[in-house]
Amino acid sequence: MDSKIRELESEELREIIAGKKEKNFSIIDVREDFEYNSGHIVGANWIRLSDVEKNPDLVPDSKEVIFYCRSGARSLAAAKIFEESAKSEKTDSIRNLTKGMLGWDGATLPEPPRIDLFKGKKTFEDLLSRAMEFEKGAYLFYSAIYEKYNFLPYSDTIRILKKAETAHAKILFRNLGKPMDQFDSYFENIQGEIMESGITVEEALGQIESFSENICIDLLELLINIEASAYDLYKVLAQKNESTKSAFLTIAQEEKAHMRSIASSFILCA
Structure with a gap:
């Protein structure tokens, strides 16, 4: 079976955030909490890589799930772990943000949501x-x-x-x-x-x-x-x-x- 995982460029993610209904996509930050708390993509949910590995069910139900980290390495691992879980059957598309935060040029917030x-x-x-x-x-x-x-x-x-x-x-x-x-x-x-x-x-x-x-x-x-x-x-x-x-x-x-x-x-x- 073909993999659901596809790379995602920053420009594409900006278009998704701007144009898609909220119920149709979820953004997951798989970095550590201190990284997330120092700056994250607006609307991103924090689930560290080790938690995705332990319990993929933590990933929200969504048609499209987008993973990111600092460089794209940890998030690709998270995407692969998630794809192999039963939870991914509810997801149409799994994306990995290319270059992660190092390549992201869209909106970020310097603090975690309150x-x-x-x-x-x-x-x-x-x-x-x-x-x-x-x-x-x-x-x-x-x-x-x-x-x-x-x-x-x-x-x-x-x-x-x-x-x-x-x-x-x-x-x-x-x-x-x-x-x-x-x-x-x-x-x-x-x-x-x-x-x-x-x-x-x-x-x-x-x-x-x-x-x-x-x-x-x-x-x-x-x-x-x-x-x-x-x-x-x-x-x-x-x-x-x-x-x-x-x-x-x-x-x-x-x-x-x-x-x-x-x-x-x-x-x-x-």
């Missing part, structure tokens, strides 16, 4: 309720920006992002099975002090106050980093809890769309 923000939240309702707190925080953040910085040329984008955070909360609320006519009062009573990146709303607004003459660009860079962190968190969390997988992948897909909207706004600062 899974610790969900510490102690184990039930389906607790996980989704916690996520709604982050959406409320993001809503309050964008509301404050829109009110104070509506002179910026991309103020319409900020307004749309503010509305999108409420839409995300509604997705989570609907997944909880609660009557939608109760959403407004429920959302109103959420405190929302923190966002998915782990930064508080107050801290993020304080950062903006420190920006100098180039606030147009500086603010967009802050926003895209916040959205990238949110995407990273939900993409990784979706692979760790089957009960919340669908809801978190939906939110991750939305966060990715937010990054594209923000990215297209930089030209307005010219």
Whole structure:
């Protein structure tokens, strides 16, 4: 039988991340934790090579599984180990990132996703309720920006992002099975002090106050980093809890769309 393993160039991976639905692909970082924590591809799940070898079932179910490491050597080994497991029967394609992080020129995050923000939240309702707190925080953040910085040329984008955070909360609320006519009062009573990146709303607004003459660009860079962190968190969390997988992948897909909207706004600062 022909091998499912194929090499993957950086440009191809960028296209997959940008264009494919989240449920159709998984990115696995097989390096050690200290390597992953010092910088990883946005949305990548961490499963070290030795853990793939011990338990291939740790690899999430996905049509396409993409492995990477520092140079491509460890990830190729992981791909081969995974291909020989029964778990790979659920996968259509197994890819190995050529040259690994040494050849990657796409988006990375310098810190691991803030899974610790969900510490102690184990039930389906607790996980989704916690996520709604982050959406409320993001809503309050964008509301404050829109009110104070509506002179910026991309103020319409900020307004749309503010509305999108409420839409995300509604997705989570609907997944909880609660009557939608109760959403407004429920959302109103959420405190929302923190966002998915782990930064508080107050801290993020304080950062903006420190920006100098180039606030147009500086603010967009802050926003895209916040959205990238949110995407990273939900993409990784979706692979760790089957009960919340669908809801978190939906939110991750939305966060990715937010990054594209923000990215297209930089030209307005010219």
